Amino acid sequence: MAKPTNSDIENIWQQALSETIFPAGRTANEFGVVAAGGKLTPRWVLNAYAHGIFPWPLDLGEGTEEKALGWFCPNPRTVLIPADLHIPRRLKRKMRSGRFRVTSDQSFAEVISECSGPRVIEGELETGTWITDEMKSVYAKLHEKGIAHSIEVWQEDVLVGGLYGIAVGSIFCGESMFHHVSDASRVALCVLVQHLELWGFAMLDVQQATPHCSVLGATDIPRATYLELLETGMEVPAVFGVVSGLDGDL
Numbered sequence: 299m300a301k302p303t304n305s306d307i308e309n310i311w312q313q314a315l316s317e318t319i320f321p322a323g324r325t326a327n328e329f330g331v332v333a334a335g336g337k338l339t340p341r342w343v344l345n346a347y348a349h350g351i352f353p354w355p356l357d358l359g360e361g362t363e364e365k366a367l368g369w370f371c372p373n374p375r376t377v378l379i380p381a382d383l384h385i386p387r388r389l390k391r392k393m394r395s396g397r398f399r400v401t402s403d404q405s406f407a408e409v410i411s412e413c414s415g416p417r418v419i420e421g422e423l424e425t426g427t428w429i430t431d432e433m434k435s436v437y438a439k440l441h442e443k444g445i446a447h448s449i450e451v452w453q454e455d456v457l458v459g460g461l462y463g464i465a466v467g468s469i470f471c472g473e474s475m476f477h478h479v480s481d482a483s484r485v486a487l488c489v490l491v492q493h494l495e496l497w498g499f500a501m502l503d504v505q506q507a508t509p510h511c512s513v514l515g516a517t518d519i520p521r522a523t524y525l526e527l528l529e530t531g532m533e534v535p536a537v538f539g540v541v542s543g544l545d546g547d548l
Contacts, residue, residue: 302444304537310443311467311532314341314348323350323371323525330372338367338432340439347466348532350525352473352505355428365430370505373521378502380495382515385488392481393488398459399452400489402541406441409448409460410434413474429474437473440464447538449486451477458482461490465538467531470494471503487514489541498536500527 319342326332332351336342343353346369355365385393392398414429440446447470451459459482461475470490477483491502491514504511507518519527 302442307444308535310344310445311348311535314344315532317341317345319345320349320351320369324521326371326373326521330370331368332371333369335367336369338436340436340443343436343440344445347464347471350521350528352471353433355430355433365428371521371525372506374518375521375524376504376507376511376516376518377524378491378504378511378514378516380491380499380501382517383488383491383495384513384515386513389481389484389488393485397453398482398485400485400541401450401452402493402538403441403447405450405457405460406446406448406462407434407438408457409450409462409476410437410474412457412460412476412478413462415476437462444538449490449541451479451482451486451489453479453482459486461486465499465536466503467528468498468500468534468536469503469528469531470499470501470538472505484510484514487511493539493541494536497539500531500536 319336320333323332338353346352351369351371354368354370356368357365410429411434414434437446441448446462446464448462449460450457458479459475459477461472461483463470463472472487472490475483475486494502503524504516507516
């Protein structure tokens with residue numbers, strides 16, 4: 299399969315912007331919900347991201363494995379501006395040690411599978427997941443289109459951490475991460491942010507605040523500000539490029 303060109307990717311986003319599928323993100327309720335139901339397809343997902351919205355399947359409660367499809371645009375929105383990245387001294391030492399090798403788009407399917415759990419999040423083992431098989435299939439198709447990307451962290455050729463997300467204009471929307479070795483997911487996140495700055499991305503959208511991201515410099519901005527930045531970012535899209543090693547000055 300031929301690798302998508304930058305022109306191909308721009309055309310995909312222009313098509314997404316030209317359609318109106320969802321209510322405006324600013325109409326979300328107090329929980330950030332814009333809509334519920336609909337279709338989990340590449341077309342719908344692309345349209346959502348182009349307008350500041352993301353899908354998130356929700357549990358319907360105990361006794362059922364069925365999930366309701368929600369579409370979210372939270373207020374505030376948590377983002378990490380590349381220039382605000384703060385790498386703790388201990389993590390810097392680990393990144394400089396040569397213990398990890400970092401790549402991009404080498405094992406997308408494996409990364410999203412690992413993110414679907416079981417995995418440790420904020421020190422707690424999580425066995426449930428919102429990353430359904432249907433979600434995996436849609437994001438795999440977006441990866442083939444050059445829209446979804448993964449960051450892989452390797453230790454002795456074993457995948458020990460990583461993350462995936464969507465490059466939307468000049469904003470990268472992080473979706474999920476995992477680690478099997480201490481700090482591997484934080485290494486993935488730090489390398490991604492350094493890479494985004496190198497390739498001209500305005501920010502990393504982490505959607506909602508977590509201690510994990512806040513320590514590294516993530517902050518909340520009003521939803522209206524996020525939507526304005528997204529609109530500008532769609533006009534001047536950035537190229538994701540290729541991660542090789544540990545980018546930037548540590």
